[in-house]
Amino acid sequence: MTDRDRTTGRAKGSPGGSAVRAAWIEPADKRVGILGGTFDPIHYGHLVIAEQVREALQLDRVLFVPAAMPPHKLDEPVTPAVDRVAMVELAIAGNPAFAVSRVELERDGPSYTADTLAELSDEAARGGVARDFYFILSTEALADLRGWYEPERLLALAHLAVVPRPGAPLPDATWLAANLPGGAASTGRVVCIDTLPLAHSASDVRARAAAGHSIRYLVPPAVEAFIRDHRLYLSNNTQRIA
């Protein structure tokens, strides 16, 4: 196994910091969607919600933000960030409105969304750009939002773009009012978008790959090839780090 930094997933000794920070956002991008996730691996479920939210909200950019250490998955093995980022890059290639951010990979410790949004917002302010952020999340993730790190701060920094996931339909106004912290439901900062529900999940893709089954049509062809070439998710591989 390559000797990798456990947080960034970069090979140790490889250039870090600004050398790997991609030019992921343009000054002209005023309406920016953020899709955070483990992306282990990215699949068509992610891509469809990103594209349909982009279209519905007329976003200038959707930023995919892979988590270095997902706070809810600290006990689970996660593929090195360098591979997860590579798969995101392959998956979004060709869509000029999509970009990947390494912001969470350059920070130590767990990847808290509120910290990420604060960093992105500070960066916009430093550049003198007024920018609206729309944090995209599915209903199943929304149901846990109160348990996230500083959810009120998160809601102050971004609008929420809520999408359905099979088994977790869009919430109604009553549910939102009862479950969102800080009265966010009544502030107009939460928008529900009825994207096409796709039952894809990264855990299902990993399980299929581990069992030697086809993952064709679940992930883009380039991601499928990357998984195959790098022997990811095979039960005896040494790529996944605890």
Ligand code: ATP
């Ligand atoms: P895993 O199966 O390993 O838990 P996942 O498929 O849920 O992974 P994540 O990277 O954890 O993928 O998801 C990032 C975000 O995308 C989360 O808000 C998640 O709810 C959402 N998401 C993932 N897959 C779908 C899907 N098929 N439909 C709608 N939202 C999805």
